[in-house]
Amino acid sequence: MASKDRPLSRIELLQGTLDLIILQTLRWGPRHGYGITQLIRAGSKDALQVDTGSLYPALHRLERRKFIAAAWQTSENNQRVRIYRLTDRGRKQLAAERSRWSQISEAIAGLMKPLPESEP
Amino acid sequence: MIWPWRRRRREAELDEEIKGHLAMAARDHEARGESPDEAQFAARREFGNATLVKEVTRGSWGALWLDRLGQDLRLALRSLRRTPTFTLTVVLMLGLGMGAAAAMYGILDRLLLRAPDQVRDPGGLFSPYITHPSHFGSDVTRGRMQWREFRLLADGIGPATAAYTEPSGRTTSYGPEQVRAETVETSVGYFRVLGVQPLLGRFFLPEDSTPTAPPVAVIGYGFWQRQLGGSPNVLGKTLSQVRVTYTIVGVAPRGFSGPAPERVDVWLPAEKAAATAFGSGWRDNNFSWQMIARAAPGRTAAQAVAEGLLSLRNAPEDHGVGGKYTAVTARSIVPGRAAAGSGTSISLSYVVAGAAVLLALIAIANVAGLLLLRALRRRRETAMRLVLGMSRGRLLWSIALESAALALLAGGVATLMAAGGGELLRGLLLRADWAVPVVDLRVALVTIGVSLALGLLAGLVPGWLAGRPETIAALKAGARTEGLGRVRGRGVLLVAQGALSVVLLAGMALYVRSFERARAFDFGPDVDHVIIADLQEWNPDQQKPVLPAVYEQVEDRVAALHGVTAVSAASSAPLWGEGFVALRAQDVDSLPPARGAFSGPYIVEATRSYFAATGLEVVRGRLFTDQGPGGPREAVVSEEMARVLWPGVNPLGKCLYLGRGATDCTPVVGVVRDMRWQLRDGTPSMTYYIPLARAVSSIGGASLIVRCDAPRALLPMIRAIVASVAGVGSPSAVRTLRDVVDPQFRTLRQGLTLFAMFAGLAVLVAMLGVYSVVAFSVTQRGHEFGIRVALGARAPNLVRLVLGQTLAYAAAGLLLGLVLALLGGRYVAPLLYQTSPRDPLALCVAALALVLAAIVASIIPARAAARADPRQALQAE
Numbered sequence: 001m002a003s004k005d006r007p008l009s010r011i012e013l014l015q016g017t018l019d020l021i022i023l024q025t026l027r028w029g030p031r032h033g034y035g036i037t038q039l040i041r042a043g044s045k046d047a048l049q050v051d052t053g054s055l056y057p058a059l060h061r062l063e064r065r066k067f068i069a070a071a072w073q074t075s076e077n078n079q080r081v082r083i084y085r086l087t088d089r090g091r092k093q094l095a096a097e098r099s100r101w102s103q104i105s106e107a108i109a110g111l112m113k114p115l116p117e118s119e120p
Numbered sequence: 121m122i123w124p125w126r127r128r129r130r131e132a133e134l135d136e137e138i139k140g141h142l143a144m145a146a147r148d149h150e151a152r153g154e155s156p157d158e159a160q161f162a163a164r165r166e167f168g169n170a171t172l173v174k175e176v177t178r179g180s181w182g183a184l185w186l187d188r189l190g191q192d193l194r195l196a197l198r199s200l201r202r203t204p205t206f207t208l209t210v211v212l213m214l215g216l217g218m219g220a221a222a223a224m225y226g227i228l229d230r231l232l233l234r235a236p237d238q239v240r241d242p243g244g245l246f247s248p249y250i251t252h253p254s255h256f257g258s259d260v261t262r263g264r265m266q267w268r269e270f271r272l273l274a275d276g277i278g279p280a281t282a283a284y285t286e287p288s289g290r291t292t293s294y295g296p297e298q299v300r301a302e303t304v305e306t307s308v309g310y311f312r313v314l315g316v317q318p319l320l321g322r323f324f325l326p327e328d329s330t331p332t333a334p335p336v337a338v339i340g341y342g343f344w345q346r347q348l349g350g351s352p353n354v355l356g357k358t359l360s361q362v363r364v365t366y367t368i369v370g371v372a373p374r375g376f377s378g379p380a381p382e383r384v385d386v387w388l389p390a391e392k393a394a395a396t397a398f399g400s401g402w403r404d405n406n407f408s409w410q411m412i413a414r415a416a417p418g419r420t421a422a423q424a425v426a427e428g429l430l431s432l433r434n435a436p437e438d439h440g441v442g443g444k445y446t447a448v449t450a451r452s453i454v455p456g457r458a459a460a461g462s463g464t465s466i467s468l469s470y471v472v473a474g475a476a477v478l479l480a481l482i483a484i485a486n487v488a489g490l491l492l493l494r495a496l497r498r499r500r501e502t503a504m505r506l507v508l509g510m511s512r513g514r515l516l517w518s519i520a521l522e523s524a525a526l527a528l529l530a531g532g533v534a535t536l537m538a539a540g541g542g543e544l545l546r547g548l549l550l551r552a553d554w555a556v557p558v559v560d561l562r563v564a565l566v567t568i569g570v571s572l573a574l575g576l577l578a579g580l581v582p583g584w585l586a587g588r589p590e591t592i593a594a595l596k597a598g599a600r601t602e603g604l605g606r607v608r609g610r611g612v613l614l615v616a617q618g619a620l621s622v623v624l625l626a627g628m629a630l631y632v633r634s635f636e637r638a639r640a641f642d643f644g645p646d647v648d649h650v651i652i653a654d655l656q657e658w659n660p661d662q663q664k665p666v667l668p669a670v671y672e673q674v675e676d677r678v679a680a681l682h683g684v685t686a687v688s689a690a691s692s693a694p695l696w697g698e699g700f701v702a703l704r705a706q707d708v709d710s711l712p713p714a715r716g717a718f719s720g721p722y723i724v725e726a727t728r729s730y731f732a733a734t735g736l737e738v739v740r741g742r743l744f745t746d747q748g749p750g751g752p753r754e755a756v757v758s759e760e761m762a763r764v765l766w767p768g769v770n771p772l773g774k775c776l777y778l779g780r781g782a783t784d785c786t787p788v789v790g791v792v793r794d795m796r797w798q799l800r801d802g803t804p805s806m807t808y809y810i811p812l813a814r815a816v817s818s819i820g821g822a823s824l825i826v827r828c829d830a831p832r833a834l835l836p837m838i839r840a841i842v843a844s845v846a847g848v849g850s851p852s853a854v855r856t857l858r859d860v861v862d863p864q865f866r867t868l869r870q871g872l873t874l875f876a877m878f879a880g881l882a883v884l885v886a887m888l889g890v891y892s893v894v895a896f897s898v899t900q901r902g903h904e905f906g907i908r909v910a911l912g913a914r915a916p917n918l919v920r921l922v923l924g925q926t927l928a929y930a931a932a933g934l935l936l937g938l939v940l941a942l943l944g945g946r947y948v949a950p951l952l953y954q955t956s957p958r959d960p961l962a963l964c965v966a967a968l969a970l971v972l973a974a975i976v977a978s979i980i981p982a983r984a985a986a987r988a989d990p991r992q993a994l995q996a997e
Contacts, residue, residue, distance in 0.1 A: 030536055032137075032140065032141070032144075033137060033140075033146055034140070034141040034144045035144075038148075039819070051168065052141070052167050052173050053169070053172060053173045053176050054135075054170055054176075056137075056138075056173055056174075056177040057176045057177045057179065057180040058180075059177075060177050060180045060181060061180045064180070064181070072133075075140075075144075077143070077147070079140050079143050079144070080136055080140060081137070081144070081619050082133070082136075082137045082140065103332040
């Protein structure tokens with residue numbers, strides 16, 4: 001959902017890429033929802049900002065498909081937080097998604113190349 | 121799926137998760153120097169609409185699942201609607217097969233597994249079985265006993281005991297009517313032990329068994345409805361059997377037939393009725409009594425029968441049962457729990473249930489075949505879906521849904537068919553008046569459940585086969601042609617169907633053979649050309665001899681009818697009435713014991729034309745001369761009588777002494793052919809004939825025997841004559857001899873009908889299966905056929921190719937089926953009539969029928985193959 005007050009630099013995520021990004025993020029270790037948003041933001045140098053309205057449904061969906069697993073932990077501030085970690089299935093899925101992603105991006109990159117001069 | 125109670129917990133967890141998120145975000149803001157309020161606010165703003173976030177997140181929990189289910193279901197139904205012929209075929213086929221099986225399940229369930237209708241506390245009821253060494257050494261255990269044994273057991277077990285006989289069809293008259301009524305003799309405690317309440321009147325009382333008490337009878341609900349029109353003032357009316365008149369004192373409730381499922385029309389107290397059935401020695405001379413008992417309060421059945429054994433052992437003599445009694449055991453009265461022998465209707469039900477299961481299996485094999493074809497036909501679509509990223513699980517899921525929808529439809533159809541067919545089958549199988557339908561809720565639920573399971577199996581296995589990597593690879597390779605063998609499943613299913621059909625066809629053929637042989641059974645009298653008539657109301661209360669003038673008048677008028685070739689008057693009609701007088705024979709000390717149920721010796725007092733009328737020819741000597749009351753004493757005996765009384769000796773000239781204490785010799789002047797009363801038993805009866813003019817008995821029920829070419833056509837005219845001249849108006853007084861013996865063909869006819877029904881359905885279903893598979897194969901191979909034509913093949917070659925393939929499957933099915941038929945034969949053997957279950961002709965006919973059916977089913981696709989167009993094939997290349 002694009003709205004006027006958002007900075008132009010923010011990139012709308014392609015459908016399905018959020019899952020990939022979440023899985024990729026969790027590769028570095030278990031994280032809670034807030035941690036994931038922060039990591040994505042930092043990792044993309046603020047270019048990608050994940051909408052919580054997309055993040056939580058995505059997390060829960062991934063959990064349901066058993067790509068990630070969740071557990072409750074108590075943080076240092078005595079706050080109960082829900083921690084997500086990557087499962088073996090998720091790791092496999094990530095590998096598959098990554099190769100798909102590279103195919104797509106290659107394909108798109110190919111399309112975006114300037115056209116060669118047309119030959120008669 | 122998220123269940124409601126789990127959902128609430130997850131909601132709370134989601135709240136907490138979001139709260140945690142906000143808290144952490146706020147802390148980060150604070151760490152950058154914002155005030156707590158500002159930090160809180162910033163965190164919230166960044167987070168956005170928390171309610172919306174929760175809403176969307178909740179959406180990902182379970183609604184999708186439901187959504188998807190609905191979507192898939194719609195898809196499944198749409199795809200079924202798109203192919204109505206397929207859907208209809210599958211639903212009808214599965215419905216038919218399952219319906220037949222369910223109907224038989226309903227019947228067997230009632231017959232074998234449930235307590236009899238109307239009986240109170242059936243669990244407390246048991247049947248004592250007696251064990252003792254037999255004459256041959258090994259132990260025998262039997263539930264049938266002598267009355268004497270019953271009395272002894274009852275002394276030990278206690279007052280809640282009763283004995284009863286199996287129902288047997290007896291000629292019963294009430295008013296002017298005469299019917300065969302299924303009659304059971306019981307001890308007077310019978311109804312009390314079973315705990316059943318009369319619908320009308322009362323049941324037997326202890327005083328009904330005393331010698332001075334008037335004979336009484338209880339009638340069954342069905343008999344009351346059918347024969348007595350359900351009249352409420354039936355109590356006090358009388359009915360007669362074998363010259364005893366019983367007063368009807370009660371009507372049993374609907375559905376009650378005692379401990380056995382077969383219909384009972386009349387119950388009579390043993391003390392009054394058994395003597396007429398078994399003779400004066402009835403207490404010892406037969407093992408016809410079965411027993412039911414309840415243990416006295418505070419005792420177990422085992423304790424009760426132990427007391428019974430003691431009582432038996434303490435009896436002074438063993439009455440020739442072979443040895444000392446060794447045990448008495450209590451068995452359930454529910455046949456399935458008793459492991460006891462069972463009646464013909466139960467064994468026939470087993471066989472028919474087997475046939476129904478075979479039909480169901482054929483239908484299932486066929487449905488699986490059809491679903492497999494469908495899966496194959498859709499392979500392109502399936503492969504496309506897989507390529508587009510549909511998971512294999514999801515694909516199987518959609519197939520499962522579609523199969524489930526089909527199976528549920530079929531289950532519904534099956535339940536309907538079972539409800540209708542169950543009553544039909546029950547009518548064909550049992551002489552039973554059941555108060556409740558064959559298919560009740562329980563049977564219906566089982567039917568639908570089993571249909572669902574089978575439908576899923578029949579859908580998923582082919583779906584899995586068709587989705588295997590190699591088939592997908594074949595698709596990718598662009599393969600167009602494919603032999604029937606490519607997917608093994610189809611071939612196996614075809615062979616299985618063929619084999620099962622052969623078994624049913626063989627069963628039918630065996631029954632046809634049995635029936636043929638039974639039809640050829642020689643009863644003695646020519647049953648197809650004789651009409652018998654009672655010239656006297658069969659009412660023993662007012663028995664008066666038929667006047668000779670009436671005889672003559674009826675005889676003259678009947679003889680004048682066109683097509684009548686002989687008329688005779690006799691004391692009793694062949695195969696219908698039995699006459700006894702005290703008999704002594706020359707050179708014979710005592711008559712040997714009876715060998716069969718109808719072994720005589722019977723007396724028939726008849727005019728000389730009796731033999732012409734019945735067709736019982738003279739085999740030795742001559743007929744009596746029949747010269748009126750002043751004529752000589754002369755007798756004619758049956759071959760069996762001559763054989764038994766004077767074995768190996770010339771019977772002619774031997775003396776018979778008729779009547780108690782008679783000393784006048786009635787010489788035997790001739791021997792005539794035997795009369796056999798019963799098809800199953802087949803033993804000839806000892807019968808002797810003397811001139812009616814010199815009658816010695818006081819047998820009532822004088823009969824007229826008419827020989828004619830077309831008995832059925834003459835029946836109404838003879839009825840009219842008998843009614844107007846002799847005043848006997850009841851239609852049952854005049855009948856063809858065929859109708860008299862016809863009930864004996866009943867079980868054979870039932871078996872024949874049922875097998876014909878099941879075999880017919882099975883062949884039809886199997887033919888449909890063959891047709892669909894061959895037709896599919898022909899379309900698949902259109903390309904190949906085209907090329908063959910282009911290379912010079914002609915139509916007959918292609919037809920041969922297709923038929924050859926079908927025949928290969930038929931042959932395989934045939935071999936397997938014959939093996940199965942041979943193995944299963946022993947189950948039908950006891951129900952057949954003088955036919956081996958391995959009868960070669962029957963098996964050959966079954967085999968031929970299958971091959972023929974296979975050819976017929978593949979002719980249309982074969983012709984389609986013959987029209988293969990080479991141009992199309994080449995253009996496609």
